Amino acid sequence: MIKIEEVTKKYPGMERPAVDKLSLNIEEGEICVFVGPSGCGKTTTLKMINLIIEPSGGKIFVNGENILEQNANELRKKIGYVIQKTGLFPHYSVFDNIAVVPNLLGWEEERVEKRVVELLKMMNLDPDENRNKFPKALSGGQSQRVGVARAMAADPPVMLMDEPFGAVDPITRNQLQNEFLKLQQKVKKTICFVTHDIDEAIKMGDKIAILDQGKLVQYDTPENILFNPANEFVEEFVGSDRSLKVLNLLRVTTVMRKNIKRIKEKAGIDEINKYFSHPEKNRILIENDENHVVGYLAKEEYHKISTAKGWNKAIRIFPTSLNKHNTLKDAMSDMLQHNIAALPVMDEEDKFMGIVSFRDIQSYIGEAYEENENEKELDENEVL
């Protein structure tokens, strides 16, 4: 969808180019995040895609067409543009701000009206309450929502976002990120996203392009960047806590165990005795007649309780459960908080999907790194 070919930007009087023969492809419907330290050329690259900055060399194709052969203003109307400080027109109401591009394109009044109201709703802004407000009256988060709505107004297939959530507080940023990801699942835009925050890059990106001194250092999925950094610079940039960052990236479903043995609440003690007779079996899930997991039984406690009272008294209830959208970080956090080594994953109807354990997370991540280490060694052997 966006194809950048050997693009260079040189400013007069500067020793090294701001962007140096950069090439990459962004697939349709993907979020590609440009990330790197300040001065790495990420914003320059972004701004060359809508010709706010003119490239000194190379070619950029958007939707198969060379942008340098197009009228810049016509090109920009087809590319949504979101900037950090929003750049909302202070003399326009929220409604008029969002309607800028549709009006430039000459849409009929009714169509503009319908679209603006739809966008306000998409951005979780009450249309009646907000449409006549002026930007001055909006909070940082609201301004940014209007900024995104304005960029999406004419439904452009491509969007450029320059640190769009950089100027808001961390809580609002997290909220905006989540909302935007949810929205993106529906609208499937091709998005170029600039940030200096590697955590944001990992969270938002389908692909991450790490830039340094105008050059592309690594262009890969967040997983690969974390598991297999291309060089020391990337390793340092993603941080020494990159294995923790992996936790934020992977969903519980990647390490979830399905088909776990379960025992009915009403089962007799023979069945349980038989199960626990195996020296390695220390825990068993208990479910009711409707196949809902009600809790688990631990061997020690089972043996402590007298059979007369009924073993059901020894069932422990899970303090919390996970859903399939939770990340491994959510899972670990819950486990630490509740001092428990495993938690069940439930679907939307509260039905049991599987179980995630601390040890499974540990071994999954450990193995992923080991594999990559092995690959590296192989590469080195090949070189030798």
Next chain:
Amino acid sequence: MGVERLFVIIQEQGISLIQRHLYLVFVSLFFAIIIALPIGILVTRPPFNRKINQILSFLNTAQGVPSLAVVAIFLPLMGVGVRPAIFALSIYALLPIARNTVAAIKGLDPDVLEAAKGMGLSKKEVLLKVELPLATPIIVAGIQTATIFTVGTATIAHLIGAGGLGRLIFTGIAMNSPEFILAGSLMAAAIAITLDQLLGLFQRRVKRKFGG
């Protein structure tokens, strides 16, 4: 000094002199605005915008030239009468308007301009829909300043035979008559204050309209 005499002077000569004075002020302002606005806008476009700071400081310095000197300069060139007076007053009045136009456009939020450009507004659309509306409150303030200056400077126009309230003041000085001086200056001050208030009101309304 007689207060009665003062009223007699105002009653007898006031209306026609005020009319002439206002005529000088408004015609000069009209020319000043239609010249200063395009100049101000032009200065903020390439290639002039590279020199924008120098141009701004030139406009500020030029403002320091005494009004009497400006009027005097055109006397040998254009002779006496209403036309050279209007010419001199226009040039003097265009300085604050041009200066404020340049400063207002230069001071606009670069993010707003970048967003406008990024959305595909042409240069003309950016100017008409974004830059000028947002600069209007400050441009109006410039016009306000120019108006007050011109009301004052127009009294000097009498010296080159253009008439106006200056006639009373200079007659008073020549005749050593405080009543004449007072009549002229009071009326000039009244005009200045009235126009200032009106424009201030207008400026506040414009500012509110543009969300300032």
